[in-house]
Amino acid sequence: MLVDEFNARAFLTTPYGKFEIFRLDRLEKDGLTRLDRLPFSIRILLESLLRQCNGKEITTEDVINLAGWQARQKERPGLPFRPGRVIMQDFTGVPAVVDLAAMRSAVARLGKNPRLINPLVPVDLVIDHSVQVDFFASADALLRNAELEFQRNRERYEFLHWGQKTFDNFRVVPPATGIVHQVNLEYLAQVVMTAPTEGQSHLRRAFPDTLVGTDSHTTMINGLGVVGWGVGGIEAEAAMLGQPVDMVAPDVIGFKLYGALREGVTATDLTLTITQMLRQKGVVEKFVEFYGPGLEFLSLPDRATIANMAPEYGATIGFFPVDDESLRYLRLTGRSEEHIDLVERYLKEQGLFRSPNTPEPEFTETLELDLGSVEPSLAGPKRPQDRVSLSEVQRSFRQALTAPTKARGYELSESDLRRKGVMGTNGGKLELGHGAVVIAAITSCTNTSNPSVMVAAGLLAKKAVERGLRVQPYVKTSLAPGSRVVSEYLQQAGLLEPLAALGFNVVGYGCTTCIGNSGPLPGEVVKAINSADLVAAAVLSGNRNFEGRVHPHVRANYLASPPLVVAYALAGTVDIDLINEPLGYDNQGQPVFLRDIWPSTLDVQETIAQAISPQLYREKYANVFNGNETWNAIPARESDLYAWDERSTYIQEPPFFTDFDLQVKPIQDIRGARVLVWLGDSITTDHISPAGAIPADSPAGKYLIEHGVAVRDFNSYGSRRGNDRVMTRGTFANIRLQNRLVPGVEGGVTVHFPSGEQMSIFDAAMRYRSEGVPLIVLAGKEYGTGSSRDWAAKGTLLLGVKAVLAESFERIHRSNLVGMGVLPLQFLPGENAETLGLSGNEVYHLLGLNDTIQPQSRISLLAEKPDGRVISFQAIARLNTPLEVEYYRNGGILHSVLRNMLRNGGQE
Known part of the structure; x- marks a missing residue:
């Protein structure tokens, strides 16, 4: 039950009906905040806390802490964010649904009701990642590529059909419809959502549209004034099951735009310029909010292009507040006048609507750009x-x-x-x-x-x-x-x-x-x-x-x-x-x-x-969920439990929950570890878990051949993410990976210690496993940049890696590592593997890991060289919040969520 501790519950009357709202200005009347000083993005998060405060996952203290957000704070409080909905694409969505199915199987094995595992918020999965450009430069290329897509992915699509039938609040947008973020922008996003109120079916509650998505470019929707960002599939699954996304209240960087673009300069040129500026500035784990008179000269699609590339400039979001241009876009894309009226009335009532006269909020730092200075550009x-x-x-x-x-x-x-x-x-x-x-x-x-x-x-x-x-x-x-x-x-x-x-x-x-x-x-x-x-x-x-x-x-x-x-x-x-x-x-x-x-x-x-015209959008989205006849013809099983098939090379029950029990093991030191790979700066999740072609001579390719799959039917790594056996073999298998343990060699190769033998990373990991040796990864700056793919963390875990020691982490991948129970460790400022004299051939001991560990604790590491010398140093455990410590203790976020659900609501 919600707890209206601040007496913020009120009503908004429109020509189309009456809505329950939770008034932000109530906090201002209580002296807890000054709304006009808060960035718009923070105001939206504050409304989310205020509305969903229940004294458990979200407390009055959480509301008060965020209401008191200051532009410059040494210690930022934790922030439990419960998004209004979740979006997914199929490369990340299939493994997420596989995890939900595996959780159901685990619950059933414990004698509980598998339907305990069900999304509690609306989830939309758009199938957009599977089509490949096999045919091109011909009039029938579209048809022939679509036919090949269905042939290659039929088993995956049957699985998603099963998911759509068995899970509540779960919809699938079929293939050959569009790209998830564009479909979200043009159709799914509501800007202001409504939902039934508890115990009063006749009354609906209005609140800002918020979301997380299993794709890093979920931020595109920030261009429409919707707060949302990319998370790993494991975090998205937890959000579906009602768990807040755990984060620290962010710094907000204000980016002032003024002037107008010159003739011949495009929104793409502007976006690449902003990306360069913000990446140089350093905005990882920060919000960016755009403001200034230049916004009047940017169309909504221009804003969406800029917001789309937030992962490339490193920010959690790249936010544009709602204004008249946003309403114009809603109208252009065929949204109803009734809904546009609600959006405008609600946001103006709540102080969430920007106009040219709106006072500038206070920001942690600011940048500015004269739009007239932007040049035609590439990157x-x-x-x-x-x-x-x-x-x-x-x-x-x-x-x-x-x-x-x-x-x-x-x-x-x-x-x-x-x-x-x-x-x-x-x-x-x-x-x-x-x-x-x-x-x-x-x-x-x-x-x-x-x-x-x-x-x-x-x-x-x-x-x-x-x-x-x-x-x-x-x-x-x-x-x-x-x-x-x-x-x-x-x-x-x-x-x-x-x-x-x-x-x-x-x-x-x-x-x-x-x-x-x-x-x-x-x-x-x-x-x-x-x-x-x-x-x-x-x-x-x-x-x-x-x-x-x-x-x-x-x-x-x-x-x-x-x-x-x-x-x-x-x-x-x-x-x-x-x-x-x-x-x-x-x-x-x-x-x-x-x-x-x-x-x-x-x-x-x-x-x-x-x-x-608006009619164009209405026509094209009229049958968005059921307009593909080939998709509609796919048969789907109807059962609470998925029937796993050992012969499948696309869908396998992952090992994450096969030995699941309700008891939590204590946190322990990691002793006698070896380095599996030693990587440099800007290692992307593409390097860690590639999405593209599967080479026939790779461990994953050999596995598929051994299981009767012809090379022409390999499909891609991304399409095989429902099979942990393929994906574990594909981890660190990027053909361009440069492992410093094997200088001059590109690809998924490493050295096994102490034998000194060169072999594939997968083979080395399996050999270490048979020897009972835990593993770590050494890395440089910006480790895990790029896509949100959770398999970069899942595969790391399944190779036997217990910790990743890097100079810095990109936001999503660090969170994913924690979510899988892998410890992210950060070198102290000014230190790295080279300055400490590490070579990667040492035996490592990670000490000070126990149940008393606190967020951002320093732990001690000992690196024993082959000649007996020992290098002693410290690193920061990048468990950023108490909840992340709890996830690590449980062996990952889904284990934590599942244990809590079974303890609190499991049915015999």
Whole structure:
């Protein structure tokens, strides 16, 4: 039961009905806060605590602590956040549903009712990660890719059908509909939610829409004024089961925008500029909130593009408060007038609505940017924060070719630079050099949600076709919109045809190239790349470009706006100055420069106004949950327990709960540990748990072959996340991983100690397990950056790793490690493996781990070298809150939640 300790319960009357609300200004009247000083994002979290205060998970002390939020506080209080809903995509959603099914099996084995395990908040899973670009540059590419998707993933989809039938509050958006964050933005998000009040079915409660999602780019919804962020699947599962997301009240960085973008500059250029600025600033585990007069010149889709890349700039959220532009977008996307009226009335009543006259809140720190200073930009070739001006791309790329790998270069020699690959084409031969663009992909919700850049790409393509330009024959082109609305308005604007003429046919409605589902390159292109060991390039309108992510044969990856993707497809290389060199030559042999075909802002705006309407959104989302006939035809079992099949290579009962009992073991020291891998800075979750292709000669590939799976049917690591046996073998198996225990070798290889034998990381881990040796990982700064994938933590645990010792952690992965019972340890400031003289061949003892451990405790480590010398040092246990200590004590968040549920509500 809720406890209205602050007498905040009140009513809001609208022309459409009466709603219960919990008034924030009640706290102000009690002298507990000054609302106009609080950032909008903090106000929304405060309402959540105030409304859900029950004296147990959320206490009056929690409300008072957050109400007293100060811009600068030495010690920030804990914050138990209970989101209003959860969103998932299928790569992270399938293992989450597998975990829920496994929990049901565990509950049944204990003689309890398995239906105790059920989501308590609304959950939407959008299937968007499974489609691959096998077919492209053809009119039937969309149909053929969709057919292949269903063939490859039928077993996974049958499993999700079972989940949809058996779990409460769980809906699935079928494949070929769109990308989760764009579907969320255009349809699912409500800005203000309503729900029945306890004991009064006739009365509904209104409150701000909040969420967590099992994808790091969940933050895209911050552009619509909805507080939400990405979490690991394990945290999302706990949130579904009613457990608060445990966090520390954040610092809030204010980012002031003023001025307006210049002609020819896109929202993508702005987003890459902001990403660079904030990553340099350092905003990990902080909120970023945008304010200032520049907001008046940013459309809602522009804001969503900026918010989408919050993981790339490191922030928990990148928030834009609701204002008139937000209401305009709700209207444009077909939301009802009744609901828009409620959104406006509720947010204005609660002091949650921004206007040009709104006082500026107090922020922990501030940055500012003149929108007029932003230049056309790309980011790359290896990290999304490495912005480079369009005018500097050629110089920057050439510099990267010879730069050392530690400086994010490729370390090519002068003779290496001269290498050329040759491919046959139409009876002739074509030379490819370093920087040849072999993938040009208009992809990702980051940009396909934004009509201004999508229409710009279409208009540029139209002008290019009119001038007789063609894409180079070695470029794999694709267009993968984030929703069916996009292709419809491009069609109505007459722009799908010129895009298709350049090879940008629609290949699917899903994430595709952005997450590594770029599909195979033509054999001739691969031969040309391999024969000369070329640094081939991809240009994509995505949000991540970590090495090895987009395609295993592509080493240089650049993020760019959709019109620039088309431009580089025409040029065929990133080793070009697009400001001063022509893209190509027209039918009269005249040079065609980028400036000649770049559309004006006015042309873009006029096209949008003519092609997009609320009716378009209503039509495309009318049957969003049941409009796919192939999906509807999939049979589904109806049973409380999932029937696990030992023969399945997609879905297996994970080992997390097979030996589950209600007793908690004491926390103990970790003694006699060895280093499994020693990694450098900016290690991504892609490095730890790759999502893309499964090599046949990898431990995971060998496992699948042994179980009768043909190489052509391997699918991807991401699609196999329902099978722990594949995923454990795939942990630290990225082909670009650089383990310092084996210098000069790339891939999932390590050294076993003390034998000194070189072997796969999986084989070494299994050997250590047979020897009874616990394992640790050594790492540098920003460990676990990138995707939210919980398998990066699950796989780490299942390899036998007990602790990860790093210089710093990215937020989600650190939380995931705790959630799986793996101890995140942080070197003391100024210290790392090198400064301490560690080599990775030592025996480690982690001391001071017991049931009295406190958040952020220092623990002692001893590293015994082979010659008997001992290095003694300390590290910080990154268990940030008392609740995280409790999770670690229980062996993980789900074990803790399950024990509490069985103790409090288990039924015989």
